Amino acid sequence: MDFKLSEEQELIRSNMREFAAKHVDPIAAEIDENSRHPAEVFQKLAEGNWLGIPIPQEYGGAGADRLTHVIAVEELSRSCASTGFTLSAHVDLACTPILLFGNDQQKAKFLTPMAKGENLGAFALTEPGAGTDVMAATTTAALDGNDYVINGSKTFTSNGPVAGTYVAFAWTDKEAGRKGMSAFIVPRDTPGLRVGEHFKKMGLRASQTSEMIFKDCRIPKENLLGQPGQGVQIAMTTFDHGRMGIAAQSIGILQAALDEAVQYSKERIQFGTPIARHQAIAWMIADMATDLAAARFLAYYAAWLKDQKQPFSKEAAMAKLFASEAAMKHTTKAVQIHGGYGYIKGAKVERLMRDAKITEIYEGTSEAQRMVISGNVLR
Ligand SMILES: Cc1cc2nc3c(=O)[nH]c(=O)nc-3n(C[C@H](O)[C@H](O)[C@H](O)COP(=O)(O)OP(=O)(O)OC[C@H]3O[C@@H](n4cnc5c(N)ncnc54)[C@H](O)[C@@H]3O)c2cc1C
Numbered sequence: 001m002d003f004k005l006s007e008e009q010e011l012i013r014s015n016m017r018e019f020a021a022k023h024v025d026p027i028a029a030e031i032d033e034n035s036r037h038p039a040e041v042f043q044k045l046a047e048g049n050w051l052g053i054p055i056p057q058e059y060g061g062a063g064a065d066r067l068t069h070v071i072a073v074e075e076l077s078r079s080c081a082s083t084g085f086t087l088s089a090h091v092d093l094a095c096t097p098i099l100l101f102g103n104d105q106q107k108a109k110f111l112t113p114m115a116k117g118e119n120l121g122a123f124a125l126t127e128p129g130a131g132t133d134v135m136a137a138t139t140t141a142a143l144d145g146n147d148y149v150i151n152g153s154k155t156f157t158s159n160g161p162v163a164g165t166y167v168a169f170a171w172t173d174k175e176a177g178r179k180g181m182s183a184f185i186v187p188r189d190t191p192g193l194r195v196g197e198h199f200k201k202m203g204l205r206a207s208q209t210s211e212m213i214f215k216d217c218r219i220p221k222e223n224l225l226g227q228p229g230q231g232v233q234i235a236m237t238t239f240d241h242g243r244m245g246i247a248a249q250s251i252g253i254l255q256a257a258l259d260e261a262v263q264y265s266k267e268r269i270q271f272g273t274p275i276a277r278h279q280a281i282a283w284m285i286a287d288m289a290t291d292l293a294a295a296r297f298l299a300y301y302a303a304w305l306k307d308q309k310q311p312f313s314k315e316a317a318m319a320k321l322f323a324s325e326a327a328m329k330h331t332t333k334a335v336q337i338h339g340g341y342g343y344i345k346g347a348k349v350e351r352l353m354r355d356a357k358i359t360e361i362y363e364g365t366s367e368a369q370r371m372v373i374s375g376n377v378l379r
Pocket of ligand 1: 089122123124125126130131132133155156157158159201204209358361362363364365366367368
């Protein structure tokens with residue numbers, strides 16, 4: 001057993017830390033306040049070849065392993081969870097299904113520009129009536145000559161308003177059940193595709209979330225991803241990868257909460273002593289550091305399994321479940337440690353607590369992760 005990261009992984013961690021401290025920390029509060037997509041940061045990430053870390057070099061990526069990507073998302077999220085998640089949604093939810101299920105032509109045409117950072121990707125599965133229950137979707141794709149014509153609407157699409165390429169899901173044969181949904185690559189400028197409502201959110205405000213409306217949206221047959229009817233499998237495989245990204249995001253949030261709690265508790269004096277010397281506070285910090293370490297081990301282990309080409313679905317769900325619940329629990333404690341000052345806008349812990357909540361909801365709620373894990377354990 002080897003717990004040591006490779007030189008490349010350590011280098012990516014320190015480079016991403018430096019990048020985030022220089023370019024993201026100074027604007028993190030502002031982009032949260034204004035719900036602004038930091039396009040200038042993504043321009044710089046593209047220049048640094050950060051937008052396709054685990055994508056092979058032949059498709060424009062950096063050709064690193066999944067663990068390296070997880071570390072990069074973690075470090076970026078430590079400065080700003082929205083920015084870290086925007087990167088994760090692009091790589092894990094949009095580039096990854098094209099890498100795994102696309103043909104050579106699709107990889108050259110769509111994946112390569114995405115991995116180079118020429119445009120961002122988004123993943124459009126959820127619908128107003130179909131969240132956890134993916135099978136309740138109603139969007140359809142009808143074959144018409146050499147085209148598929150997509151009709152329906154998706155909701156909560158991350159990167160929706162800023163993406164150039166969408167991986168979208170629609171029924172091609174509703175009667176076939178799990179084998180009747182298909183996945184499609186839809187470029188932003190396709191007639192009939194429109195960005196609907198932009199959602200205002202409790203946290204993760206610099207990540208852009210919108211409806212996506214498909215009205216007689218006609219795409220060539222060549223844009224079918226994988227085989228007809230493979231959509232559910234593509235979506236579930238994509239989630240396995242995305243969950244490692246959300247675990248990484250949660251760990252970044254948790255690390256930031258610990259950093260803030262440690263610093264504040266050493267500086268804040270009450271009853272003539274730094275509050276860190278009150279055992280109640282010190283124990284909160286002990287629990288926070290312990291859960292952070294456990295979350296990191298789970299996430300790195302899932303990514304390591306993926307890199308070893310071993311099954312990792314259960315471990316990715318465990319990592320996401322544990323890390324997201326730890327992030328929510330301990331950002332709340334970090335606010336507690338800051339007392340009233342933690343509740344005031346401008347305190348970083350206030351943003352961290354709002355940002356943490358979503359990690360328990362998207363890419364499968366905590367309840368959905370427990371379904372995946374128990375399904376594996378009880379098999
Ligand atoms: C900010 C944000 C970004 C998102 N980004 C994307 C994206 O990029 N692409 C995309 O396709 N989707 C995205 N989503 C959608 C997200 O994945 C869903 O919100 C999530 O899967 C839950 O679906 P729902 O909101 O419809 O809740 P529901 O499925 O209605 O669930 C409501 C509650 O019931 C529980 N529940 C449901 N079914 C069961 C069950 N069988 N057993 C026990 N409990 C159950 C849930 O756990 C939850 O607590 C995003 C959502 C948000 C808020």
